Amino acid sequence: xxxxxxxxxxxxxxxxxxxxxxxxxxxxxxxxxxxxxxxxxxxxxxxxxxxxxxxxxxxxxxxxxxxxxxxxxxxxxxxxxxxxxxxxxxxxxxxxxxxxxxxxxxxxxxxxxxxxxxxxxxxxxxxxxxxxxxxxxxxxxxxxxxxxxxxxxxxxxxxxxxxxxxxxxxxxxxxxxxxxxxxxxxxxxxxxxxxxxxxxxxxxxxxxxxxxxxxxxxxxxxxxxxxxxxxxxxxxxxxxxxxxxxxxxxxxxxxxxxxxxxxxxxxxxxxxxxxxxxxxxxxxxxxxxxxxxxxxxxxxxxxxxxxxxxxxxxxxxxx
Amino acid sequence: xxxxxxxxxxxxxxxxxxxxxxxxxxxxxxxxxxxxxxxxxxxxxxxxxxxxxxxxxxxxxxxxxxxxxxxxxxxxxxxxxxxxxxxxxxxxxxxxxxxxxxxxxxxxxxxxxxxxxxxxxxxxxxxxxxxxxxxxxxxxxxxxxxxxxxxxxxxxxxxxxxxxxxxxxxxxxxxxxxxxxxxxxxxxxxxxxxxxxxxxxxxxxxxxxxxxxxxxxxxxxxxxxxxxxxxxxxxxxxxxxxxxxxxxxxxxxxxxxxxxxxxxxxxxxxxxxxxxxxxxxxxxxxxxxxxxxxxxxxxxxxxxxxxxxxxxxxxxxxxxxxxxxxxxxxxxxxxxxxx
Amino acid sequence: xxxxxxxxxxxxxxxxxxxxxxxxxxxxxxxxxxxxxxxxxxxxxxxxxxxxxxxxxxxxxxxxxxxxxxxxxxxxxxxxxxxxxxxxxxxxxxxxxxxxxxxxxxxxxxxxxxxxxxxxxxxxxxxxxxxxxxxxxxxxxxxxxx
Numbered sequence: 001x002x003x004x005x006x007x008x009x010x011x012x013x014x015x016x017x018x019x020x021x022x023x024x025x026x027x028x029x030x031x032x033x034x035x036x037x038x039x040x041x042x043x044x045x046x047x048x049x050x051x052x053x054x055x056x057x058x059x060x061x062x063x064x065x066x067x068x069x070x071x072x073x074x075x076x077x078x079x080x081x082x083x084x085x086x087x088x089x090x091x092x093x094x095x096x097x098x099x100x101x102x103x104x105x106x107x108x109x110x111x112x113x114x115x116x117x118x119x120x121x122x123x124x125x126x127x128x129x130x131x132x133x134x135x136x137x138x139x140x141x142x143x144x145x146x147x148x149x150x151x152x153x154x155x156x157x158x159x160x161x162x163x164x165x166x167x168x169x170x171x172x173x174x175x176x177x178x179x180x181x182x183x184x185x186x187x188x189x190x191x192x193x194x195x196x197x198x199x200x201x202x203x204x205x206x207x208x209x210x211x212x213x214x215x216x217x218x219x220x221x222x223x224x225x226x227x228x229x230x231x232x233x234x235x236x237x238x239x240x241x242x243x244x245x246x247x248x249x250x251x252x253x254x255x256x257x258x259x260x261x262x263x264x265x266x267x268x269x270x271x272x273x274x275x276x277x278x279x280x281x282x283x284x285x286x287x288x289x290x291x292x293x294x295x296x297x298x299x300x301x302x303x304x305x306x307x308x309x310x311x312x313x314x315x316x317x318x319x
Numbered sequence: 320x321x322x323x324x325x326x327x328x329x330x331x332x333x334x335x336x337x338x339x340x341x342x343x344x345x346x347x348x349x350x351x352x353x354x355x356x357x358x359x360x361x362x363x364x365x366x367x368x369x370x371x372x373x374x375x376x377x378x379x380x381x382x383x384x385x386x387x388x389x390x391x392x393x394x395x396x397x398x399x400x401x402x403x404x405x406x407x408x409x410x411x412x413x414x415x416x417x418x419x420x421x422x423x424x425x426x427x428x429x430x431x432x433x434x435x436x437x438x439x440x441x442x443x444x445x446x447x448x449x450x451x452x453x454x455x456x457x458x459x460x461x462x463x464x465x466x467x468x469x470x471x472x473x474x475x476x477x478x479x480x481x482x483x484x485x486x487x488x489x490x491x492x493x494x495x496x497x498x499x500x501x502x503x504x505x506x507x508x509x510x511x512x513x514x515x516x517x518x519x520x521x522x523x524x525x526x527x528x529x530x531x532x533x534x535x536x537x538x539x540x541x542x543x544x545x546x547x548x549x550x551x552x553x554x555x556x557x558x559x560x561x562x563x564x565x566x567x568x569x570x571x572x573x574x575x576x577x578x579x580x581x582x583x584x585x586x587x588x589x590x591x592x593x594x595x596x597x598x599x600x601x602x603x604x605x606x607x608x609x610x611x612x613x614x615x616x617x618x619x620x621x622x623x624x625x626x627x628x629x630x631x632x633x634x635x636x637x638x639x640x641x642x643x644x645x646x647x648x649x650x651x652x653x654x655x656x657x658x
Numbered sequence: 659x660x661x662x663x664x665x666x667x668x669x670x671x672x673x674x675x676x677x678x679x680x681x682x683x684x685x686x687x688x689x690x691x692x693x694x695x696x697x698x699x700x701x702x703x704x705x706x707x708x709x710x711x712x713x714x715x716x717x718x719x720x721x722x723x724x725x726x727x728x729x730x731x732x733x734x735x736x737x738x739x740x741x742x743x744x745x746x747x748x749x750x751x752x753x754x755x756x757x758x759x760x761x762x763x764x765x766x767x768x769x770x771x772x773x774x775x776x777x778x779x780x781x782x783x784x785x786x787x788x789x790x791x792x793x794x795x796x797x798x799x800x801x802x803x804x
Contacts, residue, residue, distance in 0.1 A: 195790075
C-alpha cells in the first residue's frame, strides 16, 4: 500500500479521541506473528501509539461496526472497499452516519499472505515492505525479495474504487480509479468455460469447506443474528460437510450479498482451506453493474436493486 | 531396538503396507497438505509445510458422518462402523498426543463411541518427529514435544539420508520387519537430534499457576478486551487436534441423521431451546475456549487440553495468538473468590 | 429413451383466473410435476428454487401474474428481479438457465398453463436429466414416503 503517513493517521485518531468526537477508533496493531497485523480498538490517545497500517492488514474492519451499539460514536480507519461497506451498513440502518468518523486511506492493495508463503514456505520470520514496491521476507528457507504487485489478493488486482468514499478526512494521495473491465473480464472468462467445467470448479472449491464460517464472520455484510444455516424449520440447507450442505452454503451466502458486496475479498483471505468464493460474488456484482448500473456504497442513500421494485425490468421471459 | 529406514526405500515400504492397510499420508491439496489415502503414483508432501491444515483427528471423527439412515414411515438402519485396517504415516507428535486425549472423551467406561473406537482399533499410527520444530508450535510448553511418543505405534527421526525408526507398541512391531537394525552411533545421533529439537523451542507462556489465574479471573474485564477482535468463526476449534465437540442433526429431507463438527465459538452452540444463552457473546465464548483448554481439561484428565500444534495461531483470520492471550492472562491479579 | 423429467411448479394462487385452469392444476396435474402453491410469487424465497434444484428437479417453473396485475401490487415484480437473477446465477455454476422458466400469466389467459407445462416438459426432456446440484436427494427407493 502506498505507505500511508502513519504519523498523520495517528495524529488524527488521537485528535478525534481526545476531542470526544468518538468513543473508540478501530484500526490495526502489530500482530504476534509476522504475517498478521491484528484489528485493534483504541479507546485512548495513548493506545493509538500502537496503530499500524500496511498492506498486510487483511481484514475488512467494517465487519466490527455491527458489533457495537448504534449509539456509540465510532472512528475507523478505512480503505476504499471498507468505506463502501460502511456506507452499505449505514444504508441498511446498522449505524447512524453521524455516529461515525471515517479516516480514509487510499489503498494500493492488500497482500494475500498465501502468495508469500507459496514462495517462501510457511515458516516466515519477518517481513518488511520496502519503498520500491518490493517486500523483503525472511523465512526458514532464506531471504526473498518479492514484487508487491505479485502478492496482491486477487480482489485488489481488480479493484475499481481504491479511494475511500465519503470519509470525514482522507490521509494520503488519491489514487486513480481502477478499470472496471478487469472485473468484467474475470467474470466473462469464467462464464466462457463450459457448463461442466464451471460446475466442476464450483464443486471442487466447495468440497474443501469445513463450515467454519470464517468467510461469513469476516464479511461486513453478514451480520444476521440468526444466519439461514442456523434454521431447523425450514431446513434451508444442510449444516455439515455433505455435498448438499457445502454447496448450499456457498451458493446462498454469495447470493445474499447481491447488491451488497464491495468486492473486498476478506472472505477468501479468512478461509483456512483457501477456498475461492469471489468468482461467485463478482458474477453478481457485475450483473448489478450491467443490468442496474448499481455499485454498492458509492453513497449511503441509493437503494440496492433487490430492495426496489420497478415495472421496467427487462425479463428473459416474454412480456 | 531401533531400525533404519533408508529414505529412498520409503515409497517401496508404503506400497508394501498398502497391501494390508489403507495408508494415509500427507499429500498436496491446493497450496497445503492434507492426510489423503495413497493411490498409485502418489507423491508425499512432507517438505512443503510443517503440518497439515486439518488435523488427522478428521480420520477418526469426520467433519460430517451419517449415523443412521431412515425413511419417513419406515424404519432406520445404523451406518456400520468402519473396520478396514488403516495406517496413518507421517503424523506429528502433537497430533498423535492429542488423539490419546480424545480417547478419554470417546472411550469412557460408561459411554463408548463405537465409531471412534472401531476406527482407533483398526488404525496403526506411524509418526514423524519434528527435527526442526515450527515457530508457531509450542508443544514443549504444554507437556508435549517434537518427539513425544504418546499415541504413536512407531516414531521416525529424520537423519538426512535415513530415518531412525523407534518401535513403540506391538502394533508397530509388525510394520518394519524387513529393516536393518540401527547402530549405536545412529541411535545416539537420533537422540541428539531429538534433544536439540526440544531445546530449540522457547517456552511460550508460563503454565505454572495458569489454571488458577484463569479460574480466579472469570469475571475479569480482560475477557472483553481479548475477545474484541475475535470474529467468532470456527477456525481455531476446527483446526484444533484436541477439539471434539459435535452436533447431531436430522437431515430429514435426505433421510439421514448426521453428526457434524461443532464449536463453542458459535452462538448457537450454547443456545438453549428456551432462547436463553449462557454464553451470549464472544466475550463468554472466548473465555470458555481458553478456560476449557487450560483449566477444565486439567480437572478432567490432569493434562492441559492442548498439544501446541500452532494451527490456531497460524490460521486465525484476525491474527489472534493464543500464546499472547495466555501470557497476558497469567499477569492478571490473583483474586480470592468470595463464596 | 429419456425418462420422465421431474418438474416443480411454484404457482401463485391468483394467476390462474379461470376456475377451469386452477381445477386442472389442482386435480389433473401430471404425476411428475410437484406443485407448490404460494400466495404470491413475491413470497418465493430464492432458496425455494434452490431446494427444488438440490432435491433433484430437472426443471422448475414459476407461474405468476403480469406486472400491474399482482394481487399484492408489487410482489411479482420484486420476485421477477430476484428470481431471474438467481436462475442466472445457478446457470453460472452448473444448472442450465433453460431449466428454470418463469411464466407471467395475463388475467385473460385461458388454457395457457397446460400448454406451457407441456412445452416445458418437452424442452426439459430434450435437455435430459439434470446432473448437477442434485445433492439433497433421499437415497431410499420410493423417496421419503417409503
